[in-house]
Amino acid sequence: MSEQPLSGITVIDLTHYIAGPFCTKLLAGMGAEVIKIERPIEGDPARRMGPFPEDIPDPEKSGAFLYLNTGKKSITLNLKTATGVKVFKQLVKEADVVVENFEPRVMPSLGLSYKTLERMNPGLVMTSISNFGQTGPYRDYKAEEMVILAMGGLMYLTGHPEQEPLRMGYAASQYMAGLASFSGTLAALYHAEQGGIGQQVDISLMECIAASHFQAVDQYSYTGRVLRRNRAMLGFPCKDGVVHLAMQPHHWPRLVEMLEMPELLEDPRFTTTQVRMRHAEELETLILPWMMERTMEEIYHAGQAVGLPIGYTASSEDLFKSPQYKAREFFIDIDHPRAGMLTYPGTPLRMGNLPWQHGRAPLLGEHNEEIYCQRLGYIREDLVRLRERGII
Amino acid sequence: MTSKLALEGIRVLDLGMFWAGPYCGGLLADMGAEVIKVESCRRPDPLRIQARGIYPNGEPGERPWNRSGMINERNRNKFGITLDLTLPKGKEVFKRLIKVSDVVVENFSRKVMGSWDLNYPQLKEVNPAIIMISLSSQGLTGPDKDHVSFGPTLEDIGGLSYITGYPDQISTFMSFAYPDALAGVLGAGAVIAALRHRQRTGEGMHIDLSQRELTTCIIGEVMMDYAMNGRVRKAVGNKHPAMAPYGCYPCQGEDEWITIAIASDQDWRKLCQVMEKAELADDERFSDLPSRWQNQDELDKIITEWTKGWDHYELMQHLQKVGLCAGAVLTMEELFSDPHLREREFFKTQTHPEAGTFPYKGRPIRLSKTPLRTQMPAPCLGEHNSYVYGTLLGMTQEEINELEGEGVIGTVPVSTELQFT
Numbered sequence: 001m002s003e004q005p006l007s008g009i010t011v012i013d014l015t016h017y018i019a020g021p022f023c024t025k026l027l028a029g030m031g032a033e034v035i036k037i038e039r040p041i042e043g044d045p046a047r048r049m050g051p052f053p054e055d056i057p058d059p060e061k062s063g064a065f066l067y068l069n070t071g072k073k074s075i076t077l078n079l080k081t082a083t084g085v086k087v088f089k090q091l092v093k094e095a096d097v098v099v100e101n102f103e104p105r106v107m108p109s110l111g112l113s114y115k116t117l118e119r120m121n122p123g124l125v126m127t128s129i130s131n132f133g134q135t136g137p138y139r140d141y142k143a144e145e146m147v148i149l150a151m152g153g154l155m156y157l158t159g160h161p162e163q164e165p166l167r168m169g170y171a172a173s174q175y176m177a178g179l180a181s182f183s184g185t186l187a188a189l190y191h192a193e194q195g196g197i198g199q200q201v202d203i204s205l206m207e208c209i210a211a212s213h214f215q216a217v218d219q220y221s222y223t224g225r226v227l228r229r230n231r232a233m234l235g236f237p238c239k240d241g242v243v244h245l246a247m248q249p250h251h252w253p254r255l256v257e258m259l260e261m262p263e264l265l266e267d268p269r270f271t272t273t274q275v276r277m278r279h280a281e282e283l284e285t286l287i288l289p290w291m292m293e294r295t296m297e298e299i300y301h302a303g304q305a306v307g308l309p310i311g312y313t314a315s316s317e318d319l320f321k322s323p324q325y326k327a328r329e330f331f332i333d334i335d336h337p338r339a340g341m342l343t344y345p346g347t348p349l350r351m352g353n354l355p356w357q358h359g360r361a362p363l364l365g366e367h368n369e370e371i372y373c374q375r376l377g378y379i380r381e382d383l384v385r386l387r388e389r390g391i392i
Numbered sequence: 393m394t395s396k397l398a399l400e401g402i403r404v405l406d407l408g409m410f411w412a413g414p415y416c417g418g419l420l421a422d423m424g425a426e427v428i429k430v431e432s433c434r435r436p437d438p439l440r441i442q443a444r445g446i447y448p449n450g451e452p453g454e455r456p457w458n459r460s461g462m463i464n465e466r467n468r469n470k471f472g473i474t475l476d477l478t479l480p481k482g483k484e485v486f487k488r489l490i491k492v493s494d495v496v497v498e499n500f501s502r503k504v505m506g507s508w509d510l511n512y513p514q515l516k517e518v519n520p521a522i523i524m525i526s527l528s529s530q531g532l533t534g535p536d537k538d539h540v541s542f543g544p545t546l547e548d549i550g551g552l553s554y555i556t557g558y559p560d561q562i563s564t565f566m567s568f569a570y571p572d573a574l575a576g577v578l579g580a581g582a583v584i585a586a587l588r589h590r591q592r593t594g595e596g597m598h599i600d601l602s603q604r605e606l607t608t609c610i611i612g613e614v615m616m617d618y619a620m621n622g623r624v625r626k627a628v629g630n631k632h633p634a635m636a637p638y639g640c641y642p643c644q645g646e647d648e649w650i651t652i653a654i655a656s657d658q659d660w661r662k663l664c665q666v667m668e669k670a671e672l673a674d675d676e677r678f679s680d681l682p683s684r685w686q687n688q689d690e691l692d693k694i695i696t697e698w699t700k701g702w703d704h705y706e707l708m709q710h711l712q713k714v715g716l717c718a719g720a721v722l723t724m725e726e727l728f729s730d731p732h733l734r735e736r737e738f739f740k741t742q743t744h745p746e747a748g749t750f751p752y753k754g755r756p757i758r759l760s761k762t763p764l765r766t767q768m769p770a771p772c773l774g775e776h777n778s779y780v781y782g783t784l785l786g787m788t789q790e791e792i793n794e795l796e797g798e799g800v801i802g803t804v805p806v807s808t809e810l811q812f813t
Contacts, residue, residue: 003593005585022610026578030585051617063616114760133758138732141712146630146640147719150651153727154568155640159558164640165649165721167630168556172570175610176756179574183581184757187423190584191398191762193591199761207738208756210727212573214411214543217753218446218461220724227724228647237562244553246542249812273812300549304539311545313553316618316625319608327534330605343619348606349582350531351589352597 004031005351009189011097012088013037013072014079016044018171019205020101020129021068022178023185027097028071029347029356035091035371036069036362040076040392043364044069053339059364060338066361067344070334074362075371076392079110083391088112090376093120096192097185101129104139114200124198125188129181133204143205148173152209157216161229176208236288241296242313245303249273254306259290336360368392397424398762402587404495405430405486406470409437411543411569412527412603413499414466415576420495420583421469422755422764428489428780429467429771432476433802436773439463443810448748457805458746458772465752465770468742472771473780474801477508481800486510487518488785494590495583499527499575502537512598521596523586527575531602541603543569550607555614557627571603577756578606636684637663637691640721643704649721650704652695652711657681662714667698744769774803 009032013024021036021044028034038044046068047059059065078084089112092098098117100107107113107128114126128134131143138151146167149155154173159166184201192198210217216227235244247255252273256264264270264286269279276283291299296312303310312318319325320343332346347356372378372392386392402425406417414429414437421427431437439445439462445452446461453459476482487510490496496515498505505511505526512524526532529541530549547553550571582599590596608615614625630651632638637654654660657680664673672678672694677687684691699707704720711718722730728739728751738754747769755764781787781795795801 003589005589007592026581049613051613051620051623053620055621063620064613067612067616132732133736136732136736138712141719142715142717143719144653144655144717146632146638146651147653147717150640150649150719150721151730153722153724155651156649156721156723157568158556160561163558164630164642166556166558167640168568168570169552169611170555170614170625172552172610175612176574176577179577179581180756183419183577183584184759186581186584186588187398187757188759188762190588191759193588197761199759202758202760203756204736204758206732207736207754207758210733210738211753211756212568212570213753214569214572215446215462216724217727218465220728221465221750221752222446222448222461222747223450235562242548242553242562244545244548246545304536307540309540309542309545311541311548311553313548314551315554316551316611316614317622319551319615320618324530324534324536325605325608328531328602328605330608342616345609345612345615346605348578348609349599349601351582351586351599352595354589354597 002354004354004357006030006032009033009097010095011035011099012091012095014098014100014102015129016101017046018064018068018174019177020099020181021046022175023127023129023181024072024099025068025070026178026182027185028359030351031357034072035367036072036074037077037088038074038364040078040365040387040390043076047364058338066336066339066342069361070344071357071359072362073367073371074365075368076365078391079112081389081391083386083389085111087376089120092117092124095121095124097125097127097189099127099129099181099185104128104130104134118198122198123192123196125185125192125201126198127181127185127188127201127203129177129203129205131205133207134202138206145171145173148205148209151206153213153216154209157227157229159229161231165229173205173209176212177203177205180208236284236291238291238299239293239295243291243296243299244311244313246309246311251308252276254308257306258302258308259287332358334358334360338363365392396762397765398759399423399425399584402426402495403493404428404497405489405493407496407498407500408527409499410439411466411572412575412579413497415573416525416527416579416583417470417497418466418468419576419580419755419757422766423580424762424765425495427470428776429470429472431472431474431773432482433474433774433799433804434476434478434806436474436805437463438811440773441805441808441810443812445810448750452810453746455746456810457808461747463770464744464747467770468752468766469768470771471776471780472774473777474774474803476800477510479798479800481795481798483509485781485785485795485800489780490515490518490522492784493519494523494587496522496524497527497579497583498524501540502528502532516596519596521590521594523583523590523596523599525579525583525599525601527579527601527603529602530604532600543572546571546603546607550604551611551614552607555611555625555627558629559627571607574606574610575601575603631688636681636688637695638688639692641692641696641699643699643702643707645703648704650699650702650707651719651721653717655717659716660684662716666711666714666716667695740766742766742769746772772803773805774801777801777803
């Protein structure tokens with residue numbers, strides 16, 4: 001393997017579900033060695049999440065797990081045992097990074113707080129991802145995706161003004177936390193490699209969302225105005241879906257050009273942005289028939305051809321069939337001994353000419369022998385004993 | 393020797409406009425890099441001069457370009473210069489800056505840097521180790537590479553809009569520009585990885601981050617369902633495939649809500665007790681997960697009757713106290729005064745010389761030993777021309793005056809008219 005951005009970095013990965021694994025997936029993609037620690041027998045709960053081929057649950061065929069854990073090694077280890085903790089510490093001594101997303105009291109309760117690990121390995125970066133952060137009155141609160149969006153202030157702004165607030169996407173906050181963890185880990189790692197001093201990275205999902213507001217926070221801060229859900233603006237149903245227009249004033253003539261309705265340019269109701277806003281509904285009524293006669297991709301390309309910032313609401317199927325994605329080779333085929341050959345979304349970014357590491361997800365405990373025997377010096381018989389005692 | 397900040401010694405030229413680029417540059421600045429925001433008087437960051445912009449107490453004032461809330465939030469900790477990159481003199485000065493910088497951040501539409509003869513190969517000639525990150529909507533290659541987009545349309549073409557919405561209703565236009573936030577956060581990490589790579593190999597690189605592809609990456613399970621089963625996942629409102637009751641329930645006040653997520657039979661029984669409706673726990677309609685899931689509409693009605701009598705903060709605390717998963721749907725006002733965010737000092741007040749004193753939101757990353765700093769307010773337009781051109785590049789005052797005279801640099805936009813963007 002040629003030199004990768006994260007060559008030579010070893011990550012001990014305690015994460016499970018989505019946020020943490022997405023972070024370590026990216027680290028693996030850039031060439032770090034990621035050793036994923038899963039609990040014996042069950043493994044990462046994401047193995048139960050699905051989707052599954054033909055809806056038949058199988059811990060080695062969970063779509064979420066397969067996607068989120070590309071490029072990692074898997075070992076099993078029970079941290080609730082003294083031997084498990086001892087083994088973990090051995091691994092951490094030689095590692096550069098530990099990433100975990102347990103509830104904040106868990107690592108300290110196992111005798112594995114950052115303070116303890118730091119003493120063993122002063123250059124260690126420990127990234128801790130939690131719902132609300134390592135401190136504060138909500139530290140031990142229970143949360144999940146929708147609750148985080150609600151408490152981060154985003155949910156109040158999503159949806160129709162006359163209906164209940166809406167959850168955005170499926171796991172949007174967890175993926176954002178994964179990205180924040182990735183970048184935070186790299187910042188701490190970069191710093192540690194300059195001077196030998198590690199530190200703890202504290203990622204709070206609530207703060208990830210609170211930090212992700214486009215304008216609502218600034219609006220309240222500067223003017224005291226509280227934004228709420230808005231009716232959808234310039235969204236048009238068409239033959240097979242919906243398109244949206246994010247227009248600036250200089251786009252108006254282009255819209256008219258696309259619609260081939262030059263008379264709109266003369267219409268006093270639409271000559272400036274201000275009057276257009278006042279007559280928005282009338283405008284939409286005029287445009288709707290044109291939209292309904294065309295598919296959303298036809299409209300999208302027609303609009304882009306005249307320089308309109310237009311979008312079409314793509315489904316997963318539309319994305320798989322997108323010529324842009326095909327040209328970019330965005331989707332990757334990865335083979336897996338149990339799940340078989342599948343097509344996965346690839347990498348969200350390209351680091352120059354360096355090839356992204358697209359290894360498959362590991363089987364549960366697949367690398368036990370490699371790590372325990374070859375690296376830590378156990379023999380096969382030890383592994384049998386450890387397995388029997390539920391330690392691995 | 394420990395440096396106080398993680399990225400000390402790194403210099404970044406931040407050509408970002410709007411959000412994705414500036415957020416990326418902003419995170420690098422907060423982590424200690426010296427970040428120089430590069431604009432031009434001919435075309436400052438459009439967020440400086442918006443007609444529907446956010447100004448202190450709604451007043452644009454005499455110099456609105458230095459009083460924009462969105463500019464001041466996402467460009468803190470940066471130095472600010474103006475430099476007209478369409479002019480030969482501007483390009484020459486820019487190349488001098490490239491020589492002494494480590495990173496360039498840009499989120500223009502694809503053709504722009506090339507149209508200025510400042511694309512990556514050209515910058516690499518000036519500084520072979522330069523790291524450039526292009527945060528673009530569709531990437532630097534492909535048939536749609538020159539398509540125009542903003543945050544909301546990216547949500548559409550990335551696949552996020554399709555799975556957000558009330559069941560059987562037209563898709564909702566979200567307008568958070570979430571893909572911009574995602575790109576800004578990831579971009580910072582990508583730059584740092586490239587810095588590490590450069591340290592080990594001496595090589596710079598051009599990072600190609602497609603916001604559309606990033607958006608698709610964050611709906612991974614949705615994509616896998618199509619890959620595995622040919623099944624297209626749709627918007628399901630606030631429902632959950634494996635939990636009931638689960639949803640957003642109205643509380644006492646107007647437009648006041650709480651989210652509740654009941655994960656197990658045990659939690660369900662606890663909820664019944666808290667609602668003082670213990671008999672519900674054994675009701676046939678709700679006694680196990682499949683039945684609760686089938687009858688969730690009925691169940692939601694019952695729970696709504698109960699939540700309507702509560703203040704949402706009190707109810708959240710009440711439920712969390714017994715270990716149930718609940719979260720109040722916070723408004724901006726509530727977010728700013730939330731006790732958890734207060735204790736963690738998530739919002740910090742800062743004074744800007746022309747806008748005044750206001751609280752600003754924090755960042756999604758906390759580092760224990762090299763905390764992200766919020767020391768400098770966002771720059772006024774061209775505020776640090778003297779520092780950057782005089783001190784960093786060693787120009788004389790005469791040279792600087794000449795640049796200003798020729799309109800290459802300045803501190804006032806060419807057009808001071810507020811624009812609708």
